[in-house]
Amino acid sequence: MAPQRRGAPKAPEGSGTAERRRPSSMKSARAPREVRRRWLRAAVLGAGAALAAALLLWGSLAGEDGVTEVLAHRGEVLPGRFIEVPCSEDYNSHRRFEGCSPIKCGRGVSDAVITREEARRVRSIAEKGLSLGGSDGGASILDLHSGALSVGKHFVNLYRYFGDNVENVFSEEDFRVYRDVRQKVQLAIARAFGISASSLYLTKPTFFSRINSTAARTAHDEYWHAHVDKVTYGSFDYTSLLYLSDYLEDFGGGRFVFMEEGANRTVEPRAGRVSFFTSGSENLHRVERVRWGTRYAVTIAFTCNPDHSIADPAFT
Numbered sequence: 001m002a003p004q005r006r007g008a009p010k011a012p013e014g015s016g017t018a019e020r021r022r023p024s025s026m027k028s029a030r031a032p033r034e035v036r037r038r039w040l041r042a043a044v045l046g047a048g049a050a051l052a053a054a055l056l057l058w059g060s061l062a063g064e065d066g067v068t069e070v071l072a073h074r075g076e077v078l079p080g081r082f083i084e085v086p087c088s089e090d091y092n093s094h095r096r097f098e099g100c101s102p103i104k105c106g107r108g109v110s111d112a113v114i115t116r117e118e119a120r121r122v123r124s125i126a127e128k129g130l131s132l133g134g135s136d137g138g139a140s141i142l143d144l145h146s147g148a149l150s151v152g153k154h155f156v157n158l159y160r161y162f163g164d165n166v167e168n169v170f171s172e173e174d175f176r177v178y179r180d181v182r183q184k185v186q187l188a189i190a191r192a193f194g195i196s197a198s199s200l201y202l203t204k205p206t207f208f209s210r211i212n213s214t215a216a217r218t219a220h221d222e223y224w225h226a227h228v229d230k231v232t233y234g235s236f237d238y239t240s241l242l243y244l245s246d247y248l249e250d251f252g253g254g255r256f257v258f259m260e261e262g263a264n265r266t267v268e269p270r271a272g273r274v275s276f277f278t279s280g281s282e283n284l285h286r287v288e289r290v291r292w293g294t295r296y297a298v299t300i301a302f303t304c305n306p307d308h309s310i311a312d313p314a315f316t
């Protein structure tokens with residue numbers, strides 16, 4: 001067997017070439033080695049510190065909420081982004097509607113469906129309505145369809161509670177804006193999933209949300225839990241969210257997170273941004289807790305089942 005090649009043999013201490021090159025004074029001979037050792041120690045400590053800092057940074061980005069990728073940054077204006085994901089089996093336990101029930105599943109985000117001006121007008125509807133009530137905890141809702149409005153630890157029916165005075169709060173124009181926005185979102189969903197918009201029906205609950213950092217008082221205020229809309233709400237087939245305020249401008253925290261094993265994806269709210277997705281467990285999601293400021297959004301849901309459809313809000 002051929003001998004293995006090794007490194008050059010080390011000269012024994014106190015003899016050989018290395019020894020011969022040493023300067024005569026022992027003190028000055030030790031000095032460069034000492035310096036080297038110090039450098040080596042500093043380098044090892046530096047590398048350790050850099051690794052710890054990198055781990056800390058990674059932890060702060062991916063740790064608390066497990067966020068690993070931003071699907072839509074608040075600063076970008078997205079013409080449209082769509083990601084297909086395999087459908088869960090959740091739809092099989094419900095009546096299926098040919099040409100509507102999801103066979104193509106996924107999630108989309110667009111800043112081109114609703115203008116920021118439209119979002120501002122929708123937000124002013126939410127502000128007017130919610131100013132009549134508001135939860136004691138951090139999350140208030142206003143449902144213009146059913147009339148549900150958070151007040152303290154409960155809900156009241158806006159239309160019953162305020163009667164004809166509601167006409168002094170909302171205008172025909174408000175309802176028209178709301179309906180137009182709903183129609184545009186419906187068309188965008190139909191286009192993205194390759195279905196006919198007329199096969200989709202608005203369903204309940206479709207509602208405004210206003211979230212701030214006040215501590216929760218009841219379970220209704222705990223909006224941050226991971227959930228599947230089809231499981232939570234039953235009739236939902238396609239969920240959409242229209243954001244009415246800007247992440248990091250109006251509020252902190254409060255990002256929307258699609259939860260996947262090892263690869264969570266966030267949508268950073270931006271006024272006018274529409275996020276939509278099939279409502280089954282292929283799109284498990286949650287909302288981060290709002291840390292400061294106020295976050296407005298509207299959840300607009302669609303079903304394929306006409307029996308679960310609801311009408312646009314109107315003065316009756």
Ligand SMILES: O=C(O)CCC(=O)C(=O)O
Pocket residue numbers: 209229241255256285286287297299
């Ligand atoms: O406001 C959001 O971003 C999400 C709300 C949500 O998950 C829901 O209404 O089911």
Ligand SMILES: [Fe+2]
Pocket residue numbers: 227228229285
């Ligand atoms: Fe949800």
